[in-house]
Amino acid sequence: MQLYPPARKVLAKTGELLGGLMIFWVCLAVGTFLKSVLWLMVPGNVLGLFLLLGLISVGAVKLRYVELASKWLLFFMPLLFVPIYVSAAEDKTIWAKWGWLLVPALVLTVTAMWVFVGHLAQRLNRRSQETGHALSSVTETSK
């Protein structure tokens, strides 16, 4: 059957997307299986992540096979959290009873962490630059 070039392109992209998603699902399934069999404490999805990372590193899975699916899934990732956040609103008793404490506690701890981590990283970076191990520019590394 003869297909018009745009239709062929759409089919190829769809195949690439589905193939990538399949690879993610297989890695996830293997990660979950390893977790249950080996009694590991690492979540199955994180094991799947490392498995895929290993497969890409050794060349068993080409980056181009999973690139489109990864881009697609990560684009939709924020949406996947909406049902979880909506569920949080269900437990009104926690918020009614402890909201006055939880919200300021979150503000305080997040602010303290910015300041602490920022100063620590700034000091370590300055020290490494002073000792001659200056970090090269990120522009170079990202190339």
Place this chain on the structure above:
Amino acid sequence: MNLVLWSFLTIACFFSARWIFLRTRQPLLHPVLWGTAGMVAFIELTGHSYQSYKAETDWVVSLLGPAVVALAVPVYRLRQLIFRHLGLLLVVIITAVFFSTLSVSLLLCAFPLDRAVIKALSLKSITAPVAFEISRETGGLPALTAIGVMFAGIMGAILGPWALRRTGIRDPQAVGLALGCTSHGVGTARALELGETEGAFARASRPSRIMRLSLVDNDRVAVRVQNHGHVAHRSFGRFKDERAAAVLQFLDCLVKIFHFKSHGGAIR
């Protein structure tokens, strides 16, 4: 309401909020925040139950598993940056993790709160899909963890750069690491707006923060591996487990020792 309608409403609500956000670029109009607010308002106004909403949109949440696996692609792309600055990243990230858990635990331990609430909030600075998964697997409160994560993220986008500037943190790499470690994805997006260096370091701090999660057990208590013949040894050996266990046990305000034996389970 059925699966199709709930799913359509969730997607429509999120993308409407995203459309507004992309036009205004105001962190306060973050699509996750307003997408959620829209759905909560709809459920409350129409009198539907949260349970039915949860059941019908479960397939959306189940996509989080493959989405975490998909993070392998950006991690692989950043491998050069991660390896080149491995020392700096490890020190900052490990310290940040301890600080995050310690600050929440110490602050909230003084109040008669349920331990599950403290545990849920102590995961606030972990990248959202992983934090949610840990909370779910450890029998915590995933919804509350999600709120903590969202809070840390949106706060990072709104106030992060301003607070860092006011406290004298001007090094772009430090700004990136602080935003990435504390406010994960949303903070990373904000760091990318500030500059290439800030964005790259914020991104580098995210995948690395996934790696250190294997140090705790199902109760998020540190694991002490006594029998090195156990399979778990392979994943904990490189972390100097004794030292990490001591600190994490202190952070958890509990003294629990788990002995792992070959083919055996955890013994309290």
